Amino acid sequence: MTDIEKFRVPGHSDLAYIPDFVSEAESDYIVKKIAESPLPKWKNVPTGRRLQYWGGTLTKTNTLIPEALPAWVTQFPDLIDRIKDLGVYSDSKIGQPNQVLINEYRPGEGIDPHSDGPAYYPTTCSLSLLWPTLLFLHPPPPPTVALNSIMDLTPPDLPPIVLLLEPRSLLVLQGEKYTDWKHExxxxxxxxxxxxxxxxxxxxxxxxxxxxxxxxxxxRKVKRERRVSLTFRTVEKVGKGLVFGR
Structure with a gap:
């Protein structure tokens, strides 16, 4: 089992950063398999950015209708087992990720500040490929201080913290950083x-x-190139009688 504690980000116990989580050959293979995915697998968000869902989709009641995960995350490379060995899902009912979200970022494309919501176990693991990026984590706004019935004091928002995600690295986001903070x-x-x-x-x-x-x-200021990320999540509410495959 990988000792994740040695990869914790100093001062942030609910963040872990693991460089070289996959080899260059494995990265090339994953990117190749993503490119070979059937065209209907790609979905477009309103901004035009593309993504894929693997492992199933959620119903309106946040129940996973599962599908088998592809062999290129379960066999070669064995990403599900590697992430399971980190121990970050040991307290979940499923014990490992059962859904993979693939995001493609072309130059000029990003993602607005958001959180993933309550459908998922409060841990997510994100694998970065092809190009480095800066990830901004925004803390929740401080509470308003009531001075009197006429005026309240609203403290200024706290600044975000920033992580640099290298190609082939894995970021583990847990606890309050998952539930209360937003990433961008x-x-x-x-x-x-x-x-x-x-x-x-x-x-x-x-x-x-x-x-x-x-x-x-x-x-330095650097022009972006294409980046792909794989976000591994665990949906604990799975449709009865259905099997999420590997």
Whole structure:
């Protein structure tokens, strides 16, 4: 079993960052299999960005109507077993991810601040492929302080924390970071790596990515290229009499 504790982000016990979670050959193979997916598998969000769902879809009552996961996440590479070995789903009823969401991000495409909602066990694992990106995590707004019946004091929003996700890395998001915080990828054509201070700097492994970040204020602006992510989630409410396959 992988000791996930050594990959925890300093100061954030509900975040873990694992570089090189898959090899270059495995990454190439996954990207190839995604490209070979039947065209109806691709869905478009209103902004035009494309995604795929594997493992089944949710009903209006947040029940999973399961389908078998593809062999390229269960056999080669054996991503489901690798994630299971992290122990982050050991307290869930299912014990492992049973749904995979694939997001494609072309230059200029991102995702607005959001949370995944209560349908899922409060842990998600996201595998990044092809290109690095900056992920912004927004804390919940501080409560309004009542001064009197006429005026309330609303404190300013707390700043987000930022993670740099390298290609082939896995980000584990748990607890309050999952339930109460929102995550975002900016809709931009280039990332300004010098404008932010990434909290997982110590966990970065790729020399090229470390050069992009540099020190705060002196990192580089880099034009984006295509990125693909695989987000592994667990739906604990599964339709009776149905089997989610592997």
């Amino acid at each position: 990828i900016k809709h931009v054509f280039e990332d300004d790596f010098g404008a932010v201070e990434v909290v997982n700097r110590e966990g970065l492994k790729g020399k090229k990515v470390q050069e992009l970040v540099g020190e705060k204020g002196v990192g």
